[in-house]
Amino acid sequence: MTHTDSTDSTDSTDVTGGAKKAAEHAPRMQLAKLAPEFYRAAVALDTAAAKGLDPALVELVKLRASQINHCAFCIDMHSKDALAAGEDVERLLLLGAWEESRHFYTEKELAAIELTEAVTVLTDGFVPDEVYARAARHFEEKELAQVIALIAAINVWNRIGVTTRLTPGHYTPGMYA
Numbered sequence: 001m002t003h004t005d006s007t008d009s010t011d012s013t014d015v016t017g018g019a020k021k022a023a024e025h026a027p028r029m030q031l032a033k034l035a036p037e038f039y040r041a042a043v044a045l046d047t048a049a050a051k052g053l054d055p056a057l058v059e060l061v062k063l064r065a066s067q068i069n070h071c072a073f074c075i076d077m078h079s080k081d082a083l084a085a086g087e088d089v090e091r092l093l094l095l096g097a098w099e100e101s102r103h104f105y106t107e108k109e110l111a112a113i114e115l116t117e118a119v120t121v122l123t124d125g126f127v128p129d130e131v132y133a134r135a136a137r138h139f140e141e142k143e144l145a146q147v148i149a150l151i152a153a154i155n156v157w158n159r160i161g162v163t164t165r166l167t168p169g170h171y172t173p174g175m176y177a
Contacts, residue, residue, distance in 0.1 A: 049149035062154045069158035073166035084173035108138040
């Protein structure tokens with residue numbers, strides 16, 4: 001569930017034999033090799049943040065933050081991890097429009113998704129009291145602390161992925177385990 005730098009930059013043809021796809025961009029740098037102590041600390045942060053949380057909830061939070069932050073590498077990774085763990089394709093496809101498809105998620109998941117958005121998009125201001133209160137109703141205090149830590153951790157990874165231009169499409173579930 002951790003991230004790393006990928007390096008392949010090749011053209012590819014659609015699997016159905018269709019038109020040639022755009023060229024794949026190369027990463028700007030391999031942060032894991034250039035700042036190994038930070039990278040190991042980020043991996044430990046990610047592991048500690050998810051500890052004790054429902055794995056399905058973890059992937060929904062990571063995927064939603066990654067969508068907001070436009071981190072294609074993390075979207076690729078967490079979609080694949082969620083599917084490998086048995087998550088429903090429909091729930092993943094509708095996550096970006098969760099407010100219109102609430103009936104696919106539990107109230108607890110909705111509270112976590114809403115909190116994820118509020119914490120991720122801080123340019124809108126502080127996390128609203130009503131969003132925090134809704135999450136606090138669905139999570140015990142220790143679990144809520146873990147959810148907040150998880151949101152913070154995925155935002156760290158998103159910022160690394162977007163800044164260093166990690167390349168999506170090469171991740172397979174379990175490859176960093």
